Amino acid sequence: MLRRVLLYTALVLGANAAFAGEIDWQAAKDGGLAKLVPSENAPALPETTFTDRDGGTHSFADYKGKVILANFWATWCAPCREEMPSLDALQSELGGEDFQVVTIATGRNPPEKIDKFFEETGVENLPVLLDPKQKLARDMGVVGLPVSVLIDRDGNEVARLVGDADWSSDAAKDVIRQLTAP
Template identity: 75%
Template sequence: MLRTLVLYTALLIGANPAFAGKIDWQAAHDGGLAKLSQSDPRPVPETTFTDPDGGTHSLRDYRGKVVLLNFWATWCAPCREEMPSLDALQAELGGKDFQVVAIAAGHNPAPAIRKFLDQAKVENLPVLLDPRQGLAREMGVMGMPVTILIDRDGNEIARLIGGADWSSDTAKTLIRQATAP
């Protein structure tokens, strides 16, 4: 009887649109993302950043998608450790609803970036640059790595300072919850 009650309660909650898209922040903390801090939704700046070909981009380009924005640098040891997991997360979940946006902030010469990405075996992330750290400064990034979760409306909803395993089951569950309709 108790099992049946639990099963039907779980089905009711899972099928109820009022519960869709809710993020279980505590489960994320308990599952290995202990440094993840939920924040009140606040709009991200529209400061531009570039790509190696001189193209200009802004976070506005990603509206309608959930974005995991990561600021990194070639000299950053924790960045080197976490970059393969960001690449794996993009490979598995990236698409029309979700995008990992990894931006090299500060002075990162092109050969150093290429070497860094080759050594980390990054294949699924575009090279994006914030050489003068305009976007990083505007977003309050004081050190690296910093990863910011942005909702479909362009609002920061969480931030993690330091490295994390973004290819973990916990991280994938967080992204699936954030992208749920």
Template identity: 75%
Template sequence: MLRSFLLYTALVFGANAAFAGEVDWAAAHGAGLVKLVPNEDRPAVPDTEFTDPEGGSHSLADYRGKVVLLNFWATWCAPCREEMPSLDRLQTDMGGEDFQVVTVATGRNPPAKIDKFFEETGVRNLPVLLDPKQQLARDLGVLGLPVTVLIDREGREVARLIGDADWASEPARQVIRQMTAD
């Protein structure tokens, strides 16, 4: 109990300024993000194209210079339904010049079903982006849903979480604050 309190306290009050921009993964894990796994190799994410409902073309290169929380989901995915409102709150509260939540519906997800899903779950501030042939998901090794990939400003994967999480939680917000610290 005391250990958890100390880890959470450290997470809440942030890391030493000398370590700004570095994430205290152990504190994040101890504070509740137990499924978040850091990637020490930090490979570059692919610039595979994905689309929007209007047919516009996008890639992760569009977000270079920002910290990105990339979430793969689908309208039929029950854990995604639970997770999406917290992603929406995180984007509402922290999204901007330095940080962006990017949600990509992978596989067959007709825009009308996405609109209905967003309406039913109360999502208002997340982009509608599509990976209908699952090429981006395959290129990133996504085997199930939901999967969230944290990407640094240089376009490298720094961590991955398989399954759902409360992305509006204080531990998740602290990870984003640490990643966006200059």
């Protein structure tokens, strides 16, 4: 009997991706993130900078040590309008010292239009970051919007999702928790 209990415990713990420190990609897909694709042999993140609304310069290096979900979007993008509230909810629930949603408006997105977009969609917890000449988007291989890129604590691309997703879903939160697990 003890042998069975030990075997069952080992199987349960071994099958738990969060416990193992790995991402359970299949559970994420089954949970609604069907378009989330793990990034194998992804190139290093570019050192390309982006700005904030005051003209301050930023890069992904600013977030080293955190897991980030970088989301490329635009005010004119209908799927972005659908997705943004879930990104806001994810940041509200899990954002902090270990994790940050980094939303980057790419292309022509005047700050006043971003403010209106955020107000209309109820976004309160996301940064206003800009890539007006789409340099970062091009360097990251973003060809449509929205695009979300998961980046680990060491600055490596882990996965990418082209199109919109429900980032406030249990599946999305599980992926973030697995990435931020010690």
